[in-house]
Amino acid sequence: MKQAYFVTGTDTGVGKTLIASALVYQFAQQDLKSLGMKPIAAGCELVDGNFVNEDVTQLIAASNVQAPVKLVNPYAFAPPIAPHIAAQQAGATISLDVIADAFMQLSALADVVIVEGAGGFCVPLDDHATMADLAVKLNIPVILVVGMRLGCINHALLTVEAIQSRGLKLAGWVANQLDPDMPVFEENIATLKLQIKSPYLGMVPWSPQPLHQNTPALISKLPI
Structure with missing residues (x-):
């Protein structure tokens, strides 16, 4: 059975690539043909005449199927700014x-x-479409990465509301610890578990050098 998931986050820099790569890697470990896709990447370097993005490189490294980079990353832009x-x-x-x-x-x-x-x-993609419109276009289940830091509860609940109001399935959410010294960390997790009715897939503890192989086994908890 073909499967696909759309990984989004409560903000930029909250660990979407980490979680997306972990999922690609772990599906590959189950002997499934697994690919990562980053439709739009901003913040690319020009290497041998081609734009190269660190997130795209990490997704490709986790994949066990070769695919043209133009399919994996249709849109690549140099400045690390809003896509539109x-x-x-x-x-x-x-x-x-x-x-x-x-x-x-x-x-x-x-x-x-x-x-x-x-x-x-x-996030806008042009004067009319947003990343949310892309998720609707693809019509695949969404996984939400919550960057655990002050303010994350509001950001998470607003994002959940935005996902579900568009008729998309929230397959689950992941807590990514961005701040090792975040006050009342466990209480924040407990509140999110109570407020978000979709499955809690796990928590990625803070690490100065996170690797996708070291993230929790999220796949077994997905409502596939």
Whole structure:
């Protein structure tokens, strides 16, 4: 059975790539053909005439299926800024249809495709479309990465509301500890467990050098 998940986060820099790569890697460990996809990447370096993004590189490293980089990452921009502004500066237009077509081609190559969003769930892609519209276009279950720091409860609940109001399935959420000294950390986790009705997939403890192989076995907890 073909599977796919859309990984989003409560903000930028909350560990989406870490969790997405972990899922790709762990599905691959189950002998499934597993691919990661980063439709839009901002913050790329020009290497041998091609834009290279660290998040995309990590997803490719976790995958056990080779696919054209243009399918894995249809849109790549140099400045590490909001996608719609990066696209404007590059004179480009982000097309949901182009991304959806790339996703379908990747799905034909793999058993599982993990799609990582850019920024938060509602970040704009142009004057009209947002990352949320892309998730609706792909129509696949969503996994929410909650960056555990002060303010995360409000950000998490607003994002959950945005996901569910669009008719998307929230397959589960992951807590990623961004601040090793966060006050009342366990109380925040408990509150989120109470307020978010979708499955709690686990917590990634703070680490100065996180590796996708060291994250919890999230797959077994997904409502597949």
